[in-house]
Amino acid sequence: MSNNNLILDFDGVIADTSLEKSRVFKDFFFEFSCANEILNYQIKNKGISRYDILNKLYHLENIKCEKKRKLILNKLNLKMNEIAEKIIIKNTIKKKIIKLSNSFNLYLASNAPHDELNHIIKNNDLDN
Secondary structure (H helix, E strand, O other), rough: OOOOEEEEOEEOOOEHHHHHHHHHHHHHHHHEEEEEEEEHHHHOOOOOHHHHHHHHHHHHHHOOOOOHHHHHHHHHHHHHHHHHHHOOOOEEEEEEEHHOOOOOOOEEEOOOOOHHHHHHHOOOOOOO
16 A cells, blocks of 8 residues: 555546536425525535535524424435435546556545445445
């Protein structure tokens, strides 16, 4: 194993997740009265954590109950996990990652939860 480490940005570099995630956000936030404002916030601030987006939602919808906040977060995370199957890492990127793994210990940087990233990596046959 190499002593050299390399951190790769996942979202937008290894895989373009923005289109699929934007679809989830659009469908998910539709049920809230501030849907348009939240979606505009998400588009304007692409790449920010879903937790930041949810905090904006909680503020706009005046959701103070921790139990309700947790329920909303869990529901959104389930929706995000469902799209993991649709996120494809291009073969050219896969080949570069495999080549880099021969010389570096590779790590990923992402705002996405660890289990979600693992699911995407596994579905794209890069989990070795």
